[in-house]
Amino acid sequence: MNRVNAELNPLAAELNQTLRQQAPVVTRVMSELGKKLYYPKGILTQSAEAKQKATRFNATIGEARELHHSMGLEAITRHLCDLDPDQALPYAPSAGRADLRAAWLEEIKAKNPSLGDTPVSLPVVTSGITHGLSTVADMFVDEGDLLFLPDQVWGNYRLIFGVKRGARVGSYPLYDANGGFDLRGLSEIIHKHSRVGKLVLLFNFPNNPTGYSITPAEADGIRDILLEGATRQECDIVAICDDAYFGLFYGDEVLKESLFTRLAALHPRILAIKLDGASKEDYAWGLRVGFITYGVAGGSGAYEALEKKTGGCIRGTISNSPNLSQALVLRAMGDGDYRAQKAEKFAVLARRAAKVREILAEPRFDEVWKMYPFNSGYFLCVRMNELNAEEYRVKLLNDYGVGVISTSSTDIRVAISCVDEVDLADLFDVMLACALEMKAG
Amino acid sequence: MNRVNAELNPLAAELNQTLRQQAPVVTRVMSELGKKLYYPKGILTQSAEAKQKATRFNATIGEARELHHSMGLEAITRHLCDLDPDQALPYAPSAGRADLRAAWLEEIKAKNPSLGDTPVSLPVVTSGITHGLSTVADMFVDEGDLLFLPDQVWGNYRLIFGVKRGARVGSYPLYDANGGFDLRGLSEIIHKHSRVGKLVLLFNFPNNPTGYSITPAEADGIRDILLEGATRQECDIVAICDDAYFGLFYGDEVLKESLFTRLAALHPRILAIKLDGASKEDYAWGLRVGFITYGVAGGSGAYEALEKKTGGCIRGTISNSPNLSQALVLRAMGDGDYRAQKAEKFAVLARRAAKVREILAEPRFDEVWKMYPFNSGYFLCVRMNELNAEEYRVKLLNDYGVGVISTSSTDIRVAISCVDEVDLADLFDVMLACALEMKAG
Incomplete structure (x- = not known):
């Protein structure tokens, strides 16, 4: 009987040592679990070695192979077109396919030109963006840690961070009185709580549920507030950018990059974490392909250790993310038509967004609700003037x-x-009629 | 600021109440986290309701759709043959596709005829079998809980249960002196530790790494030992059957069913959990399709609540498992050639197993190693007589x-x-030559 938990694996200790030297903030904000995590040797590293050197026979692989190919069932592989089963059936590495990780980093840089040469980690592949969130929660959230979410929020954050990891979950106001991002609200939250020494902040633009994204000036404002928290208030900050809906920006005024560009090299006390993926951006929800990318000022020497700990966390949770899905996303990104197809889908959504803004600008809706500022993403929200929203939904x-x-x-x-688009006018007509009927009692 | 963790969600309390009434053992063996878990209302249940009733417009879905179909990129969907993108791209439910869950339950029953009409839960889909293990660890293992693994073991159990959940990990001997399953060893472990009142036992047949599976008599022996632990020693037992390599049974003497058949309705103090999946059985490692199935004597009224908690755990970890992968496994299972193709692959592996046993029976190998009893699975193990195994591996x-x-x-x-098969003789010749060279110094 040995209490595994009480002992620190030497591999974990080694990674902790690297982190301490290369990016002390990471050690300070890491959860107790995070400190214990490591990328196991044994089967994984021995198999990786064999992959390089076993020129004669490789008897390390926990997969069935025949004549140097994956032994797939035709009943499965017959559904794959122009995709080698060897690209789909084997296990992917715990941290994701190397080719996909490299390609996604290029994508991040292309989509976020102001990132420039800022050193960030190689993206680690997760099985969807929720898995990125829960992995980050495992690594950086201990029971009682303070986490601030926007007050317009995707409910699952509470399950991931609150229920599963025991974070104390608070909120900062998303909107100010003018319908912009509430910089003062965020600043006050940080001022008020910075004395605890560690804050986890989650940013989600485009926002789910309201479809709000910040302007460049607001992004700079957030940057300045976090910088002040880190410098003047000497608070360690884990800044999580949930970029699930990245790219779906409809307004001219909206920042077309991730807030991560402002935070990735901001200050040695700030660990910036970008979570994104193919789910929404590439219209591939059920494939489950997400990514975790780290950035910390002066901490590039810590990235490999961080990636290893992240890979170890994934190994101990799901082993690895679906390879077929990774292969499909990689192939799509390499497809000559990829950008044109994405642009086409974006145009469809942008037209819907324009149409909806046009419809909801009609004064007849003012009687029943007010639309929250909306400029991006999949959703918009309205605030009912009088009606109970749940009763309204049910009716x-x-x-x-x-x-x-x-x-x-x-x-x-x-x-x-x-x-x-063609249904939007009808949709809101029906919604209005229902609200008016309820209001009339 | 609210301490989410300190409050029990009313939905969790409701599920706990059901479990307490229907299967008290589940409440007793559940982790603190397990007690807090629930299947969230909000988006999930509202979307499910809308799926049934929103005959006019359904504006609940966090996916992009166009003309009543998933808005997939052709760059992705062109790789799917004879598979509707609507079956691949949308999110699957957190607990898995209903059609796949029903079909897999039928498979379990067909493969385990002695299960008969024993009521077991509907299988919950996981993103691979490791995810099944980590979900079970989340739900049933608290810091300091006693977990016993076989002493021949897949290393990742320690990361999943020990590092990530803080279990105290011990082991029971897999083999007795005659090369059979060590019933006495298991019995002694349970006797020695049953006073703590809760034991988690993990069974893995076919075993990774040795390729050992139990006989029907040994399965009955394990059943009797657990029954005694539950009755005479009044110990609650969580019996996890890791059936990853299920079906790959090469010896006539081997039990062709899961140990789960012996435990699923054994005693109200015993929660039996079957973990299995397509990964090894269906030659689909990288697709990540696994299942969790529960069985407890007299506890069928608890299954739905257990499935909901399990689904909630999945929701808070990865949201849902890959839908394309689930669709492929389901389609394969419904393919007229499925069984014939599996039989063909099985025959290939069975021939290799027979060949290997023939080769390793040659006395010339006795000088360097002894093979562990092997009758199933992907692997076999040898015990080096003198050489250090790691040094030998490297050389x-x-x-x-x-x-x-x-x-x-x-x-x-x-x-x-x-x-x-054609390479096996060569492989072991080379292995022998290397060992002899090392031995000669």
């Missing part, structure tokens, strides 16, 4: 056959991502 | 170009799953 569904989401007692989320 | 790789795995200072694992 709308049962009596009018229209499904929307109530995100609170006042707010209704509408996914424009799944309603065709 | 074998560097000087002979042959890759194997050292699983301890004495043991070498050889994957027959990835070496063609």
